[in-house]
Amino acid sequence: AYVIFILATTxxxxxPITVLSRCQRYDFKRISIETIAARLRELxxxxxxxxxxxxxxxxxxxxxxxxxxxxxLLDQCAAFYMNETLTxxxxxxxxxxxxxxxxxxxxxxxxxxxxxxxxxxxxxxxxQGRELVQFVTDFTWYxxxxxxxxxxxxxxxxxxxxxxNLANLxxxxxxxxMDQIIRYIHxxxxxxxxxxxxxxxxxxxxxxxxxxxxx
Numbered sequence: 143a144y145v146i147f148i149l150a151t152t153x154x155x156x157x158p159i160t161v162l163s164r165c166q167r168y169d170f171k172r173i174s175i176e177t178i179a180a181r182l183r184e185l186x187x188x189x190x191x192x193x194x195x196x197x198x199x200x201x202x203x204x205x206x207x208x209x210x211x212x213x214x215l216l217d218q219c220a221a222f223y224m225n226e227t228l229t230x231x232x233x234x235x236x237x238x239x240x241x242x243x244x245x246x247x248x249x250x251x252x253x254x255x256x257x258x259x260x261x262x263x264x265x266x267x268x269x270q271g272r273e274l275v276q277f278v279t280d281f282t283w284y285x286x287x288x289x290x291x292x293x294x295x296x297x298x299x300x301x302x303x304x305x306x307n308l309a310n311l312x313x314x315x316x317x318x319x320m321d322q323i324i325r326y327i328h329x330x331x332x333x334x335x336x337x338x339x340x341x342x343x344x345x346x347x348x349x350x351x352x353x354x355x356x357x
Contacts, residue, residue, distance in 0.1 A: 172207025
C-alpha cells in the first residue's frame with residue numbers, strides 16, 4: 143500500500159495503451175530561465191555569495207531547462223572563484239563560452255565575405271581556451287535570435303540579451319535576408335551534429351565558416 147511505481151520516459155508514444163490506461167500521466171516541462179535564475183539567486187543570497195545578475199542569468203540559460211544542471215554549473219563556477227565576485231566574464235571563462243559581442247563580430251565578417259577575419263577570430267577564441275562545441279551551439283542560438291528579430295517586434299522578453307546587444311542584432315537582421323539567415327542556421331546546425339565527437343573540431347568549424355562566407 144505504500145509503494146508507488148514511477149515510469150519515466152521521453153518516448154511516451156511507445157508505451158502500450160494497456161499500460162497507459164492504468165497509469166496517471168504527468169508531462170514534465172523544461173523550467174523557464176526566469177524560474178531557474180530566481181531560484182539560483184535565492185540560493186546565492188542564502189550562501190552569502192557575490193554573483194553578478196548577468197552571470198546568474200547566463201548560468202540559468204546554459205542549464206537548458208534543468209534546475210539540477212543549473213546548480214551543478216553554479217557550483218562549478220563558484221569553486222573557481224571562491225571568496226571573489228563571480229562575474230559574467232568569470233562564468234564564460236569557466237564554462238568555455240563566448241560573449242555575444244564576439245558573435246556579432248563574427249557575423250559581420252561573414253557578411254563582408256571576410257574569410258581571413260573569421261579564421262583569425264576563431265584563432266582568438268581557441269587561444270582563450272573556449273570550448274568549440276559550446277561556441278557552435280551558442281552561435282546557432284545567436285542566428286536563431288537574428289531570425290526572430292527579423293520576423294517580429296518587441297521580443298525583449300524572448301531574446302535573452304542586453305539592450306545594446308539587441309540593438310546590434312536588429313541592425314544585423316536588417317542587413318540580411320531571411321534566406322541567408324536560414325542558410326547560416328542550416329550550416330551550423332549540421333556542424334553541431336558533427337563536431338561533438340570529432341577529432342578535428344577546429345577544422346570542421348573553419349570549413350563551416352568558409353561555407354558561410356560563400357555567396
